[in-house]
Each structure stands twice: as C-alpha cells, then as structure tokens.
Amino acid sequence: MEHDYSIAELKHLATEIRKDTLRSITAAGSGHPGGSLSAADIMTALYFQVANLKTPTDPDRDRIFWSKGHIAPLLYTLLAYKGFFPREELITLRKFGSRLQGHPKKDSPPGVETSTGSLGQGLSVAVGCAYAARYDHSPVRVWCLNGDGELQEGQIWEALMAGAHFKLDNLCTIIDNNGLQIDGKVADVMDLGDLAAKVRAFGWHVIEIDGHDMQQCVNALEEAKTVKGQPTAIIAHTIKGKGVSFMEDQAGWHGKAPSQDELAQALRELDGEEGE
C-alpha cells in the first residue's frame, strides 16, 4: 500500500472528484459523464492509495494508461487532485488553447502518460511499457483502464495474448464493466459473453469485483501486485453514471453534458449520498 487513506476518506475523495468532473463537463458543454462516473471509485483507489505516483516525472512512478480516453474529464480531475496542475484549470476542459484536450494528449497536463482516444490501443502500449520495465528490473508497475465496449476492438485481444505470452506480472488492466456503450447495452450491440472466462482463457489472472465498493477496489488492486507469472485483469462491475440518479444506467448519458440545472441536482445527490 503506497498511501494510507481510510476507506471513508477514499469514498469522500471519489465523491469530490465526481463533482468536479461533472462541473468541468458542464463548463465545457460537452464530454463524457457516464463512463467517468462508473470508473471514479476504482481510479480514485488506484491514484490515491495503490499506485506509486508521487510526481508526474519520477522515472520510477507507476504508469497508468487510459485506453478508454473519452473519460478524460475524470483523468484530469484526478491529476488536479494529485496536485499535478491547478484545480481552477479544470473548467478550461475542451476550450480552445486549453491543456485539457477533449481526449488525452501526452503530458498535457503533466501526468497524462500518453495520447489516447481512438479506442483499443492503450493496452498494447501498457504491454510494451511493462515489457521494458521488467527488462530494466525497474519497480515500475503498469496499469491500464479499458471500457467494456472497447473490448470489441480486435487489438485488445492481440494485447491480451501478448501480455500473457510475455508473462507480464507487473501489468494490470481494469475493465470498467458498466454494460453500456454508445448504441446501447454491450450485450445487445456485440455481446462479450462470459468475459471473465474469455480473459482467463487468454492467460490472465482475473479478479471480479463490485467496482463501487471501495474496499473491494483497493483489495483487488493490491492483489494484482502479488500475482506472479501472469498479468491481472480486474473486471469491475460498475454502473454507468454512478451516483447521479438520472444518469445511472442510461446510454444517453454516455457523451452528453449536464445543463446547469442538471448539474445542480447531480451535485445535491452526490452530497446527499455522502451524508447517508
């Protein structure tokens, strides 16, 4: 464990991060709230508790690749909360001249490990990075975030093969299994079938968790560090739009910005949940 937050503190942090993510999307007038909210808990656990990530330039820092690059607003909010750039800048998301591009651009702002946005590519980058880290006997661990719809890309399965073939036990990918993509339910658009069985059959250690249970998130990420001889995939069962009633499990909130009124309601709900 790299840091020592209590589960309650991590949950509070995840709520604040959800709120600022939504504020930035509303300010931008566009962006992707649904998949940001589904991944918020486990990515908060990763950035604030499990990953070795003190500064964005430390050569020995863990590398985190956001293969599903469209949820850049969550990435930027996490980086701002890490202190890698000023929080005030979050409302420049998607604005002309901003460092906060619609989809991640390497080093813009510091902490964005590389450019993503065309789905399906990040896991291969993570494989290459993990390969180099092991070659160098470096302590760097490599993490990746994939969407479930994204798994329909063939390149993902090339990378799954490669990760297992090279026995990269310093590599862990998180699959944000929220069941939705743009056109509807993943199961209706192009069913992934028994995902855990498939990934396991590709040679990965698979952990299935409730991706909104903070303790399970931390435990799964910690478990990934202990696995030997194979990479790990955490299948996080999540709810797209988690925490905002009108967004939850709605494909329509994949890539739509809340209005000011909707934002106000979302913030009230998130605060309320916190108070429960």
Add this chain to the structure above:
Amino acid sequence: MATAHKDVLSKLDGKATRFGYSDALLMLGRDDPRVFVLDADLAKSTTTERFKNEFPERFIDCGIAEQDMVGIAAGLSLMGKVPFTSTYGTFMVDRALDQIRVTVAYAELNVKIMGAHGGISVGPDGATHQALEDLGVMRMLPHMTVINPCDVNEARKATLAVAAMQGPTFIRLGRESVPIITDDTTPFAIGKGITFEDGDDVTIAATGYMVYEALLAHEELAKQGIHARVLDIHTIKPIDRELLLKAARETGAVVTAEEHQVMGGFGSAVAEVLVQECPVPMEFVGIHDRFGESGTPDELLTAFGCRHTDIEAAVNRVLRRKK
C-alpha cells in the same frame, strides 16, 4: 531491354535495401543498449532475423498483430527504449495507421517504423503486398519524418540517422536487389538531398530505387545533348526545399520519379514546394492511380512506368513546355 542497363551502370553490385536496415541494426545493437527490434512474423523477409540471432533479449516477435506491435513499441519508447517496428509496408502503414497516427505521431513518441517491401518491384506477391501509398500516407502525419533510401548503403545510414534523432520516423525498404550507387563517402543527412549529376537543362528529382533509373536516363539524355541534373531526394519529409528550388531556378523544368503513387506521393511533395516559390513545368513519373499486380520485378517496373525510358519521355515532354 537493351538499354543503358547493359553498359556503364550495369557493372554495379546490387543488394536489397532491407539488408542495409539490418546492417545498421547490428551496429546499433552493439553500440546502443536502448535499441529494441520488433517484428510481426516476417523476421526473415524484413531481415530483422539477423538482429534476433545476435540480440535475442532485445528482439520481440509480436506475432501477426501489427497494431499491437505499434502499441508495444510505443510503450517501450515511453520507458526510454528506441524501438524499431518491422513488417511489410502495406501491413505497417495501412493496417496500423490509426495506431501510428494516435499512439505514435500525436504523442510524438520515439518510435522508428520500417516498411519493407515498398514499391511495385515486390513482384509476384501482387497488389496486396506492394506498398504503393506508404510514403504519401506517412508524410501527411504531423511530426513524422519520412525517408526512402536509394540503395543498401543509404538504407544503413538512414537507419543509423533515425536512431540518433528524437521523434517518430518512417523508412521504406525494398525487397529486390538494387544497384549500389552510393558508398561510405557519400554524405547523408536527414532532410538534405544529394546532387548525383549536374546539369542545367532539366532536373530529375528521384527517390528510392528510381534514383538509379534517373542515372540511366541521364546517360541516355546526354547522348541526345540534354544535360539533366539528377537529385537523390531520400528524405520526403522534411523535404529539401532549398535544393529543389535552386534546381528549379537553374534548370527551369523538373521531372520527379518514384516507385509509388504519384497522387499524394513524392511528386506531389516536390510540386507543393515549387508551385509556391518557383513554378516551372513539371512531369511526374511513377504509378498513376492504380493497384499493382503479379509479375517479375522487371516486368512490373516496365509495365507500371518506372523505367528510365519513362523518365526520358517525361523529360522530352517537359522540355517542350519549358520557357
């Protein structure tokens, strides 16, 4: 084909440019521990097998998965390695274009991309295996340096040069043995064309194998009293504007020659420079908006208009239009 092939220039030794690539990789393997070589099940054809045999721990066979290969190379480069990805140009550029665009070029990663089997001279494998659009596609990507060596020595120098620079690069290699027209004393710098023959009547700006055909054309034209300047433009991007503009000003007519689609390719790149600052009559030798087909390299170079005779005809046409 009873042509100048059979006289002076025919005495030259030949070797395929892909061997220049692995010659350089072996040198780099010894000198630069950052260098990794990746292939996608074509290590024999691309000649990376030579590197694999000597430095197995720095060779990665990615299997038949070109898109994954580009991503793995990107990851290696993010950890300070200098990865060279290798497969046929078609599969490298066309299959993995989105990966090269977003993962490599947009992020300005230090990935060295090799497209082997460029051009129509790939031969009997036919259209699917003949990369005819690689240079054009790669030169459109921001941050990408694009090089097309004319012989095995230039391919070796180009490979060493891209390893020494920071940023994404593409080098085209050929399958067939081609005459060796440069040696260790021929200068090589990325972005600097080379004047092979001086002349004031017309400029033949050639790239890759077509530099050799341009030299043959130069000989034939000299017999007709036409003095052609022959330029080897190995770097398509950044292109040597200065050398091209000087040649256009001094000769007043330009013919480009490439074993590639003219549309969007090398000829277009030259025209983009000249039309703005020194418009002169131009002719484009190369492949004109069609797919390749099976045949011997010799048959195909002739059938697809990539011969010195095609260059000579183009020179005669352009000279009629020259003021």
